[in-house]
Every structure is written in structure tokens, then in C-alpha cells.
Amino acid sequence: MRPPAASSVAVAVADVNRREPARLDPVASAAIELGGAAVTVGGRTIWSEATLEIDPGEFVAVLGPNGAGKSTLLRVLLGQQPLTAGTVSVLGSAPRAAKQEIGYLPQRHAFDETTRIRGIDLVRLGLDGARWGLPLPGRSADRRRVEEAIELVGAGDYARRPIGECSGGEQQRLLIAAALVSRPRMLFLDEPLDSLDLPNQTAVAALLNRICRAEAMTILLVAHDVNPLLAHVDRVVYVAAGRILSGPPGQVIRSETLSELYGSPVEVLQTSDGRLVVVGQPEAPHHHSDRHAHP
Amino acid sequence: MNPHFSLNPVTDFHQLIVYPFMVNALEAGTIVAVMASVVGWFMVLRRQTFAGHTLSLMSFPGASAAALVGVSLSLGYFSFCVVGALAIAAGSRTAGRRDFGQESAVIGTVQAAGLALGFLFLSLYGGILENLEELLFGSFLGITTTQVHTLAAITIGVLVFFLVAGRPLLYSTVDELAADARGVPVRLLQVAFLVMLGLAVGATAQITGVLLVFALLVAPAAAAQQLTARIPLSLGLTVLFALAIIWVGLTLAYFSAYSLGFYVATIAFALYIACRLSRTAVERIGRTTAAPAIA
Numbered sequence: 001m002r003p004p005a006a007s008s009v010a011v012a013v014a015d016v017n018r019r020e021p022a023r024l025d026p027v028a029s030a031a032i033e034l035g036g037a038a039v040t041v042g043g044r045t046i047w048s049e050a051t052l053e054i055d056p057g058e059f060v061a062v063l064g065p066n067g068a069g070k071s072t073l074l075r076v077l078l079g080q081q082p083l084t085a086g087t088v089s090v091l092g093s094a095p096r097a098a099k100q101e102i103g104y105l106p107q108r109h110a111f112d113e114t115t116r117i118r119g120i121d122l123v124r125l126g127l128d129g130a131r132w133g134l135p136l137p138g139r140s141a142d143r144r145r146v147e148e149a150i151e152l153v154g155a156g157d158y159a160r161r162p163i164g165e166c167s168g169g170e171q172q173r174l175l176i177a178a179a180l181v182s183r184p185r186m187l188f189l190d191e192p193l194d195s196l197d198l199p200n201q202t203a204v205a206a207l208l209n210r211i212c213r214a215e216a217m218t219i220l221l222v223a224h225d226v227n228p229l230l231a232h233v234d235r236v237v238y239v240a241a242g243r244i245l246s247g248p249p250g251q252v253i254r255s256e257t258l259s260e261l262y263g264s265p266v267e268v269l270q271t272s273d274g275r276l277v278v279v280g281q282p283e284a285p286h287h288h289s290d291r292h293a294h295p
Numbered sequence: 296m297n298p299h300f301s302l303n304p305v306t307d308f309h310q311l312i313v314y315p316f317m318v319n320a321l322e323a324g325t326i327v328a329v330m331a332s333v334v335g336w337f338m339v340l341r342r343q344t345f346a347g348h349t350l351s352l353m354s355f356p357g358a359s360a361a362a363l364v365g366v367s368l369s370l371g372y373f374s375f376c377v378v379g380a381l382a383i384a385a386g387s388r389t390a391g392r393r394d395f396g397q398e399s400a401v402i403g404t405v406q407a408a409g410l411a412l413g414f415l416f417l418s419l420y421g422g423i424l425e426n427l428e429e430l431l432f433g434s435f436l437g438i439t440t441t442q443v444h445t446l447a448a449i450t451i452g453v454l455v456f457f458l459v460a461g462r463p464l465l466y467s468t469v470d471e472l473a474a475d476a477r478g479v480p481v482r483l484l485q486v487a488f489l490v491m492l493g494l495a496v497g498a499t500a501q502i503t504g505v506l507l508v509f510a511l512l513v514a515p516a517a518a519a520q521q522l523t524a525r526i527p528l529s530l531g532l533t534v535l536f537a538l539a540i541i542w543v544g545l546t547l548a549y550f551s552a553y554s555l556g557f558y559v560a561t562i563a564f565a566l567y568i569a570c571r572l573s574r575t576a577v578e579r580i581g582r583t584t585a586a587p588a589i590a
Binding site: 078080099100102104105106107108114115116117118121122125126128129130131132133134135136137161162163175178179 | 340342457458459460461462463465466469470472473474475476477478479520521523524525526527529
């Protein structure tokens with residue numbers, strides 16, 4: 001639960017950062033830092049010797065084959081999964097301490113028609129769902145903030161419809177609003193493009209890019225396919241073969257880099273419309289094994 | 296004096312409260328309707344109606360154990376419902392999160408075990424349960440003042456739980472992973488909710504009988520959620536529906552020869568059908584007047 005004193009301090013810090021962007025401070029600490037980090041789940045080392053530095057305000061795509069440990073990386077950064085070696089710091093402190101500063105959008109199945117609450121209620125729960133009390137209409141400041149978040153994702157037209165009756169793309173926008181509404185400094189999204197059709201994937205990627213720049217927010221997005229994100233992301237974090245590699249998309253998604261990462265020949269091909277296709281990447285041995293591990 | 300229904304509501308009301316047993320029945324019915332409907336609203340949203348059904352059947356081993364040991368029926372009901380709730384809560388999570396498949400398997404197992412225990416207690420008791428029909432289909436004739444006080448105390452406890460934990464419970468119902476990441480104690484809330492469900496079911500079964508608990512637990516919430524997705528309105532309608540069902544049911548049972556359980560269940564069923572049909576009608580009209588929404 002969010003202790004009132006701590007939360008007001010946290011909000012104050014966030015507001016100060018907003019007014020004085022990180023670029024004014026050349027020695028601003030990284031938003032996320034991993035140093036020689038390793039994770040073992042159920043006796044299997046997911047990845048090790050991971051060193052990573054992400055600057056505040058970066059839009060980052062986390063890529064890699066199924067079961068390579070992308071979701072595990074998010075869970076480490078959320079403080080839900082301890083490291084077996086190395087260090088991790090989020091916003092300059094331990095992940096658990098930074099929890100209130102992170103908006104998190106878990107990997108999910110869509111809401112079906114039986115979920116009889118409205119989109120706006122879901123967004124509102126993102127703001128005050130962790131507070132004790134009844135789910136009744138609350139303070140007008142909170143209501144305004146909910147409306148702002150809905151505006152920001154462009155969900156005004158359908159926010160008052162039952163969420164189960166919204167399309168996949170609409171639900172995804174409402175979920176993003178729910179993750180944004182508490183004004184976090186970072187946003188973690190676990191495969192938000194997964195269940196969307198191509199036009200919606202592109203639109204959501206562009207929306208996140210806009211939010212990243214407008215709100216000076218650090219965004220980490222786990223994805224299967226880099227292509228809808230290529231035009232938008234500053235950095236790619238590639239999780240594969242028990243290692244984590246990070247850099248600008250053009251440097252990481254290259255035949256030489258990925259071949260070295262996998263330790264086997266991998267080719268990155270570019271289609272005539274600029275899309276990247278990775279050929280020959282071996283799938284991780286334990287298919288999807290990281291998603292349901294939730295100790 | 297045999298009661299005769301007249302068209303004058305004042306006379307009818309006076310006739311209703313002539314006998315103390317009827318006053319007790321009205322009080323107990325009102326109390327139980329409020330508790331069952333609020334718990335039922337969350338239960339329907341959480342898709343735990345099977346758990347509610349199983350917990351209501353726990354009243355059978357509860358009643359036979361009470362007869363065997365020689366304690367009050369209420370004590371038997373409540374203790375078995377709560378134990379059943381704890382058993383379901385203990386078995387229904389996989390790797391720390393709600394697992395719907397496993398949950399229903401566990402609930403089915405608990406149900407079978409409970410019924411077997413009830414049969415065992417009955418054999419050990421040697422006799423037949425005197426009020427088997429009452430147990431199964433409910434009665435309003437024998438409700439004592441002590442019973443009313445017990446029901447009131449339990450209802451106050453249950454309502455305080457929702458006053459305090461309603462919002463985080465809703466958050467963990469709608470988006471458990473996001474709620475967990477924000478620090479909502481989702482595991483604790485799940486156990487606590489099942490215990491509240493056990494208490495509500497144990498109380499409702501004393502009025503409607505074991506088999507017709509659904510009339511007050513499921514039908515009002517399911518009907519209200521058909522009509523609206525607005526949380527306060529939907530909760531309010533749920534409580535109103537439950538009160539209407541029990542009041543009309545008691546009145547009809549009092550002025551006629553048929554049992555309370557029959558009336559309560561029939562009214563509840565009719566109400567649900569009416570709400571379902573009106574939702575379909577409203578959606579039809581909406582579809583013909585408005586252009587279909589585009590994602």
C-alpha cells in the first residue's frame with residue numbers, strides 16, 4: 001500500500017525532475033542500471049553477466065526470442081524477482097523502493113464482455129486502486145487527472161463504454177492510460193502490441209513515442225517484433241542465449257552483433273520498405289518458461 | 296387470525312408484523328440481502344460463482360456436524376463455510392497468481408469432500424436431520440432473535456471489510472498483476488474475500504436454504520451488471536434488487552401457501568431475465584441508431 005508521506009515526497013521529486021529536465025544535469029544518474037546481473041529461476045540460469053544502462057527519457061524496446069528472459073528482466077526491475085548475482089538500480093535506488101514511480105502494464109489476455117466495468121473505471125483504479133476504501137467517485141482533482149490520462153491516449157470516445165465491449169486496440173490504450181495516470185517516471189509494458197493488428201501496433205508505438213517525449217518518461221517495452229517500433233525507439237535491449245545486449249537499434253540488430261550474441265550464424269535482412277527480418281535465430285530451449293514463473 | 300392479502304398496503308404491512316417471528320424474518324431477510332448482494336457483486340465480477348455455490352453446499356456438512364456434536368445450526372453453517380473458503384483459497388493459486396483452471400478443479404474437489412463429510416456426519420448422528428427440507432429450501436418461520444443479532448454482527452463485519460478493502464479488491468479483480476506491482480496485497484485480499492463469501496453464504500443459507508442461496512447471492516448482481524457498467528449504480532442496484540427479492544418473497548410466502556425459497560428464487564430468476572432482455576433490447580436499438588464503432 002502507498003504510504004501517504006512517502007508518496008507525497010515521491011511526487012515532489014517527480015515534479016522537480018519534470019521542471020528541470022535531466023539534460024541540464026550532465027551527471028544525472030541512469031534511470032536503470034544493471035551491473036554483472038544474473039537471474040536463476042528453478043535452477044536454470046535465465047541470463048547472466050548482464051550490464052545495462054538506460055538514460056532517463058529513453059524509449060527502449062526489449063527484444064529477444066520466447067523464453068529468453070524478457071519478462072524476467074521486467075520482473076527484476078519491478079523488484080519481483082531477486083538477482084542471484086550483480087547489482088540493479090532503478091531511479092538510483094533498489095527496485096522495490098522505486099515501485100511507486102513505475103507504471104506497469106502486464107502481459108494479458110483481453111477483457112471479455114463479462115467484465116462489466118467501464119474503461120474510465122479501469123484508468124481510475126490505476127490512480128487510486130492501491131488506496132484503501134470504496135470504489136466510489138472521489139476527489140475532483142483525481143477525476144481531472146483520469147480525464148487527462150484518457151485524453152493523452154486519445155480514448156475519450158470509448159472510455160465510458162464497458163471495457164469488454166471495446167476492441168483490442170481500444171483496451172490497450174485504456175490500459176496504457178491506467179499505467180500512466182499516476183504520473184510515473186517510468187513505464188514498463190510487457191508485449192503490449194502482441195494482440196493487436198498491424199495498424200494498431202503502429203499507432204500504439206507512435207502513441208508511446210509521443211508520451212515518452214511529451215512527459216519525459218522512460219519507457220521499456222517488451223516486444224516480439226521490432227518493426228512497428230523501429231522508427232520510434234532510442235535503444236534496443238536484446239535478451240537472448242543467456243545474455244543481454246543493449247545499444248541503438250542499428251547497432252544491435254545487425255548480423256554480426258546477433259551472430260556473436262547467439263554464438264551461431266544469424267542474418268538480419270532488410271526488406272525494400274525498411275523492415276528488418278532476423279533469420280536463423282535459435283529459439284530458447286524452454287519455450288515461454290519465464291512467463292508463468294511467479295514465485 | 297389468518298393473514299389475508301388486501302389491496303391496502305397499510306393493512307398488509309400491519310398484518311405482516313403482527314407476529315414476532317415475521318418481524319424476525321423481515322429483519323433477518325433485510326440484513327442477509329444487503330450482505331449477500333454486496334459480496335455477490337464482487338463474486339460475479341471475480342467469476343467465483345462456482346466457489347459461492349460450493350460454499351453454500353458446505354452448509355450441509357455444517358448442519359449435520361452441528362446436529363452430531365449438538366451445537367447450534369448457525370455455528371455449524373458458518374464454521375464449515377469459512378473452512379471451505381480457506382481450503383479453496385489455499386489450493387487455487389499456481390506460482391503466486393490466480394489460476395482459473397486450477398481454481399475450479401480445487402472448488403469441485405472441496406465440494407465433493409464437503410458433501411461426503413456431511414453424509415458421514417449424518418450416518419454417525421444416526422437419526423435424520425429434522426428440518427432437512429428447511430435446510431435445503433429455506434424457512435422463515437423459526438428465525439430467533441439471537442439469530443437476527445448474529446446475522447447483524449456478521450453483516451457489519453463483512454461490510455466493514457468492503458468499506459476498507461473494496462477498492463484494492465476491485466483493482467486486484469480487474470488487473471491482478473498490475474495491482475500486485477503497485478503493492479496491493481492481492482493474495483491476502485483473495486483469501487479475505489473467500490472468507491467473506493463463506494460468511495455471506497452461511498448467513499444466506501439460513502434464510503433461502505442451501506440450494507437457493509443463488510437467489511440472493513448471484514441473481515441481483517448478475518442482473519444489475521447486465522443493466523450498467525457504472526460501479527456505484529451497479530452496486531446500488533444490486534442491493535436494491537436483493538431487498539426487493541426478499542421483501543416481495545417474504546410477503547408472498549406469508550400470504551400464501553407456498554415456500555419462501557420458491558418465491559425468492561422465482562422472483563430472482565424473473566428479474567435476471569428481465570434485465571438480460573432489456574440489455575439486449577437497448578443494444579439492438581443502439582446498434583440501429585448509431586454507426587458501428589471503429590477501433
